Amino acid sequence: MSGSIYVILSLFVVFVSRGESLRNTTNTTTCLNDVNSVKELFHPDRYDKAMRPCEDGKPVVVSVGIYIVSINNIKESKMEFDMQVYFRQTWRDPRLAYDGLNLTDKEYIGFSPGYVWDKIWLPDAYFENEKEGKVHTLMRKNQFLRLFQDGTVYYSTRLTLTLSCPMVFYDFPMDSQKCNLIILSYGHTTQNIIYKWLTNKTETSVLKNELVIPQFDIGKIETTSHVNHYTVGDFVVLTLYIHFHRRFEFYLTHNYIPAMLVVIISWLSFWVDRDCAPARVGMGITTILTMTTLIIGVGQQDLPVVSYVKALDWYYIGCFVFVFVGLCEYSVVNYFSTKHGRYLKEQHLKSVVSNLEK
Numbered sequence: 001m002s003g004s005i006y007v008i009l010s011l012f013v014v015f016v017s018r019g020e021s022l023r024n025t026t027n028t029t030t031c032l033n034d035v036n037s038v039k040e041l042f043h044p045d046r047y048d049k050a051m052r053p054c055e056d057g058k059p060v061v062v063s064v065g066i067y068i069v070s071i072n073n074i075k076e077s078k079m080e081f082d083m084q085v086y087f088r089q090t091w092r093d094p095r096l097a098y099d100g101l102n103l104t105d106k107e108y109i110g111f112s113p114g115y116v117w118d119k120i121w122l123p124d125a126y127f128e129n130e131k132e133g134k135v136h137t138l139m140r141k142n143q144f145l146r147l148f149q150d151g152t153v154y155y156s157t158r159l160t161l162t163l164s165c166p167m168v169f170y171d172f173p174m175d176s177q178k179c180n181l182i183i184l185s186y187g188h189t190t191q192n193i194i195y196k197w198l199t200n201k202t203e204t205s206v207l208k209n210e211l212v213i214p215q216f217d218i219g220k221i222e223t224t225s226h227v228n229h230y231t232v233g234d235f236v237v238l239t240l241y242i243h244f245h246r247r248f249e250f251y252l253t254h255n256y257i258p259a260m261l262v263v264i265i266s267w268l269s270f271w272v273d274r275d276c277a278p279a280r281v282g283m284g285i286t287t288i289l290t291m292t293t294l295i296i297g298v299g300q301q302d303l304p305v306v307s308y309v310k311a312l313d314w315y316y317i318g319c320f321v322f323v324f325v326g327l328c329e330y331s332v333v334n335y336f337s338t339k340h341g342r343y344l345k346e347q348h349l350k351s352v353v354s355n356l357e358k
Helices: 002-041 249-271 277-296 311-357
Strands: 060-075 080-092 108-111 125-127 130-135 143-148 152-164 176-185 193-197 216-230 233-246
Touching: 060 216, 060 233, 125 130, 152 176, 176 193, 176 216, 193 216, 193 233, 249 277, 249 311, 277 311
Parallel strands: 060 193
Antiparallel strands: 060 080, 080 152, 108 143, 125 176, 130 152, 143 152, 176 233, 216 233
């Protein structure tokens, strides 16, 4: 009986091992077929990466999406900011349709940076207001490419960009700034490439509460598209606008309230006896020096030098005038008080002299 059980178990193990071997062989064969099919797609006889996709002579339409991961380092002094994004492009290349190959059971084929990237046509998008930029390469390049059955290509890259942002500070620190990201083709006019935004709006922005910036609140995120005319031709320009609203709390506690308290302190000198000149002059000079320190120092070190007066400057000017007038008031009071004292002394001397003469 035990011998029969042993034989049955042995046969079971053999059948299981055989099935696993057949499965592995099938998987290996499938993978090899996929590799061969991909090689056939990019064979030089049927595909030339130097040529753009072309259907009936029409320009290729490249849809662009941007997923904003983070925004930081908003530098007013340099008028720039940093932004990390997933930059996504999609277009259709009929030459890469694999309907007739042995890949029809796959929704798409995914590629990491490697073999295919040197063999496929890619758009030449660039960022017009970029100062610096990089593709993240920790572990491997943060890029991927997907090829769908009808030849649609989906291309995504993780980028960190330093972008210029012209700013206006008339209302500082109650100002709002409008920064942008400008995208267009470097070498292809509208006769060859037409850029447009993806219709899915979630591709161009993230939820506002997911982005936290210490000094600003993020307002609207807008996208526009227009055609620019250059001497070499017409180019489609995509623009992503980001509205920043400055948070006022920091400047309230570090600028507005201290300046207000300095003005109040200068007014306290009105209750000091006018004959205590050292005390009143000391308070006046101290408050003027304190206001001067606030004007040239606190809260504006990171701002660029501009030729116009900001809202905070007007507030400081008003506070400085109040402090200065407080010191001038004592000078006027002291002058007339001294003059009146001399007049009283002269009258007293005259009365004494007249009494002596009598």
